[in-house]
Amino acid sequence: MKVLGIITGVALMAASCSSESPAEAVEEVIETVELGESYGEFEVNIDDAISVKKMLKTFYANNEENEFTIDAELNEVCSKAGCWVNIDKGNGETFMVRFKDHFTIPPETEIGSGAYIHGFAHMDTIPVDLLQHFAEDAGKSEEEIAAITEPKFEVGFEADGITLKK
Numbered sequence: 001m002k003v004l005g006i007i008t009g010v011a012l013m014a015a016s017c018s019s020e021s022p023a024e025a026v027e028e029v030i031e032t033v034e035l036g037e038s039y040g041e042f043e044v045n046i047d048d049a050i051s052v053k054k055m056l057k058t059f060y061a062n063n064e065e066n067e068f069t070i071d072a073e074l075n076e077v078c079s080k081a082g083c084w085v086n087i088d089k090g091n092g093e094t095f096m097v098r099f100k101d102h103f104t105i106p107p108e109t110e111i112g113s114g115a116y117i118h119g120f121a122h123m124d125t126i127p128v129d130l131l132q133h134f135a136e137d138a139g140k141s142e143e144e145i146a147a148i149t150e151p152k153f154e155v156g157f158e159a160d161g162i163t164l165k166k
Contacts, residue, residue: 034166040103042161044069044118053090065122074113080137082107097157105162114165124156
C-alpha cells in the first residue's frame with residue numbers, strides 16, 4: 001500500500017511540473033495538421049470542419065440541401081481528371097463529392113489522403129449513363145460498367161473548395 005502511495009505521489013508531482021495545461025496540449029495537436037494544396041473557388045476554413053458521420057446525421061435529420069465543411073478521408077479519386085472523389089460514410093458505403101464548375105485535384109492524389117471539403121450536401125438521382133461514366137473514370141472493367149443498369153438515389157455533395165492534408 002505504501003508503494004502505491006509513493007508511485008501516485010511521484011506521478012502527481014511529475015504532472016504538476018509540466019509547463020503545458022491539457023488544453024494547450026490538445027491545441028498543439030490540432031496545430032500539427034499539415035495542410036497541402038487547396039483547390040476550388042472557396043477558401044476552406046478548417047475550423048468549421050465536422051466529421052462525415054456528423055454531417056450525414058445532420059443532413060438526414062432535415063433531408064434538405066445544407067452547407068457543410070467536412071473532415072474526410074478520400075476513398076477514391078477520379079483517375080482521368082481528378083474531377084470527383086468518393087468519401088466513406090463510415091459503414092463501408094461511399095458517397096460522391098463532385099467539384100463545382102468542374103475544378104480538379106491531381107488525379108494521382110493518394111487514396112486514404114485526408115482533406116477538408118466545403119460544399120453542399122443534397123439528395124441526388126444519378127442516371128445510369130453517368131454512373132457508367134464514373135465507373136469508367138475509376139478504371140472499372142467493361143463487365144463492371146455493363147452491370148450498371150439502375151439509377152441511384154443517394155446523398156450527393158457538391159464541393160466548391162477542398163484543402164488536402166499532407
